[in-house]
Amino acid sequence: MEKYTDINAKPLLEKLKGWEFKSDGIEKKFIFNNFSHALGFIMQIGLLAEKQNHHPELFNVYNKVTIRLSTHEVGGVTDKDFSLATSIEDI
Numbered sequence: 001m002e003k004y005t006d007i008n009a010k011p012l013l014e015k016l017k018g019w020e021f022k023s024d025g026i027e028k029k030f031i032f033n034n035f036s037h038a039l040g041f042i043m044q045i046g047l048l049a050e051k052q053n054h055h056p057e058l059f060n061v062y063n064k065v066t067i068r069l070s071t072h073e074v075g076g077v078t079d080k081d082f083s084l085a086t087s088i089e090d091i
Helices: 010-012 035-052 079-091
Strands: 020-021 025-031 055-063 066-068
Touching: 010 020, 020 055, 025 035, 025 079, 035 079, 066 079
Parallel strands: none
Antiparallel strands: 020 025, 025 066, 055 066
């Protein structure tokens, strides 16, 4: 499993609007109209994550959701993270 760096991840990140490479994964912040919409989004992500057997770090404060993706087995970002991020963008 290839582990990406901020340099070789750049072309993949350019395809994913708003995602950023961090030292501990790729991350994006979402803002919704209210808590109910944010929670519904989190539930959809949970279903996707289960199907892909890849589980994100999710942070929620009222209408804000931050998602961080990292492949813990390799200690960094892999294709699994980009695959889940792409699926999240399709929601």
